[in-house]
Amino acid sequence: MPNKKTSPDLKVLPMLPHESIYIGVDIGKQKHIAGFVSKTLLERHKHFENCPAFSFEASREGFRSFVERIRDYCPLEHIFVLMELTGHYHRSLQQYLLELDIPVYVMHVQRRQASMIKTDKRDALSLANQLYTQLELGAQVTDKLQAVRRTVPPSATASQLKGLMRHRYELVNEATQRKNKLTAICDELFPELTQVLKDPNLATALALRERFPTPHALATASFTALSEVRVGRRASDADLLHLQHLATQSIGTKDVARQRSLVLEQSLLIKELRLIQEHLERLEGEVCQIVTQSREGQILTSIPPIGPLDAATLIAVIGSIANFEKACDLKSYLGWAPKREQTGTSYDRTRLSQGGSREAKRAMYLIVWRAIRTDTEWSKLYKRLVPRLCSYDERTQSYRGKGRAIGHVAGRLITLAYALLRYDYEVVNHLAPGTDPPAPMLYDLEVHHQHRSGHYHPLKRRPRENRIVQVES
Incomplete structure (x- = not known):
């Protein structure tokens, strides 16, 4: 019986001295696939798709086995790794490799052709081939999204702010969603409120809507109760009286069942909005403190x-x-x-x-x-x-x-x-190490x-001075 075809292995082929190995890593949630490409491997396997690949778990033991596999045949100084920016799953491996001083390159997620065979192994080898052609052969790409760039670890300030600013971005979007829903409820329940309080989601408006959720409750409330709800100087006495008069003639919904559901939803949304605003205030205070203490923030x-x-x-x-x-x-x-x-003279x-x-x-x-x-x-x-x-x-x-x-x-x-x-x-x-920065x-x-x-030169690298060598006769 013919022998079963085995997958190519790196150990069967010795590498040339000082030869670089280019590794592409296809990132997964629980398992990564690494493809290996080099000059010797391409001479042996003829095509990058036939070059060896190695799978390892997305864990500390998996990362260690991946690095040990590389050390068996090649020093880490000759290794270059490329991975795509796929969410957050690549960050742990990227940090592990950078701690070992292994050069890590990244590129945008590539769009594969629909007619081609799609496998994790092929994706990893395709990344390795991309890295090989651009670094080893010096090939240039027309699409900048296909260009690889070396990763530099973020600064300490950026590492602190990355998660905080992302969370702030999400909180701002959530606060906007709550405000839009509260505005829609106001338009259906008591649309005349905006004639006195232009923004129905400010502090005084929300306090009035929470204490007196329906026009009937607002119209029958005492002036003393209305004054207690007022926040700051918003809404004068005349505005409160005018608002109470509008509540008696409101065109808001009169359906009792619909009013009950709107009042409950409005109460919950107001509490959620206040909690989000509280978190935003705390988050922004911490962010501002980090920025003022950092060099990048001061600049x-x-x-x-x-x-x-x-x-x-x-x-x-x-x-x-x-x-x-x-x-x-x-x-x-x-x-x-x-x-x-631009094309010709007709379109630019x-x-x-x-x-x-x-x-x-x-x-x-x-x-x-x-x-x-x-x-x-x-x-x-x-x-x-x-x-x-x-x-x-x-x-x-x-x-x-x-x-x-x-x-x-x-x-x-x-x-x-x-x-x-x-x-x-x-x-x-x-x-120099130990020197305080200016x-x-x-x-x-x-x-x-x-x-x-025209009296100032921008901060750019100075060109190299032309060195003139005089030869004595």
């Missing part, structure tokens, strides 16, 4: 339109500024990179790319709007750009397409933040004015 908040919460969002998303070689890479990661489509269009972090993209949009509405250098830049980049509508007597100017201002802000953060990163990392370089308005007048 970002020195730029006028950036506040502590905005800085916390950017720090958590960036992780480490060393992950970005150029400012344009940071723009793309934050979702503010321009995308141009530039718009904002759809990628990037959603949280950072929204934070930068709010930062830009805050910057152009206040007296800052960015508002002056915006006013100069609008007539140049936007078309003028004679009918409305206003400019159209102001998004181009907003995107330009956002790009300038990101470039400035990148320059300051990168400079501070290089200063801190070039210090104070971080902050944004200076006077330096900005000098930059505009």
Whole structure:
């Protein structure tokens, strides 16, 4: 009988001295698959799909067996690992490998063709082949989503803020959902409330709705009881009397059964909203304290339109500024990179790319709007750009397409933040062990004015000086 075909094994083929091994890891919830590609392996197996693969558990013992398997035939200094950014399942393995000083590369999740065979082993070997072609052979990719980049561990501040800011993002969305439901209940139960209290979800409005949930309860309440519910200076005595008069003539639902269900739902939503707001207040206080004590936070908040919460969002998303070689890479990661489509002379269009972090993209949009509405250098830049980049509508007597100017201002802000953060990163990392770092370089308005007048050079790496060698005759 013919021998059963065995899967290729790394141990059967000795590696060349100083040969690098490229490993792609297909991440799973309970088990990972690692595929191995190198020059010798490709010469032996002819195609990357036939190269060896190894499965291991997503546990401490599994990680240890994976590393021991590599050590059997190759030093760890010659290993390069690539994995996709799949949720949070890759983080434990990534941290374990970084602790061993193994270079770890990451890339976006790739879309596979529908006609191809899809297996975990093939996905792992495909990642290993991607890493091999880009690092070993120096191949360039047209799609930046297929480019691999080396992972740099996040700073201590970013590690603290990442989970906190993600939780804050979720709490804000949940609070908005509760407010929308409470507004809908107010429109059905007592729509006249917004004639006196414009926002039915502020403190006084919620206190009145909780104490007097129906128009009948509000209309029959005493003025003393209404005054006790008032929070701060919101709702004067005349407003409370007017509100009580409106309650007697309310067009809200008169169905008793429907009123009962709405009152119960409203009571529960108010309690949930207050609990969320309490958690948000505590969370934001902790975040602001972390930002003010960190170097990255001091640098970002020195730029006028950036506040502590905005800085916390950017720090958590960036992780480490060393992950970005150029400012344009940071723009793309934050979702503010321009995308141009051009063919011949008939079509030429530039718009904002759809990628990037959603949280950072929204934070930068709010930062830009805050910057152009206040007296800052960015508002002056915006006013100069609008007539140049936007078309003028004679009918409305206003400019159209102001998004181009907003995107330009956002790009300038990101470039400035990148320059300051990168400079501070290089200063801190070039210090001798045990040396106290100097104070971080902050944004200076006077330096900005000098930059505009041409008397200041931006923070960029200096080009290498030309060395002239004189030969004696």
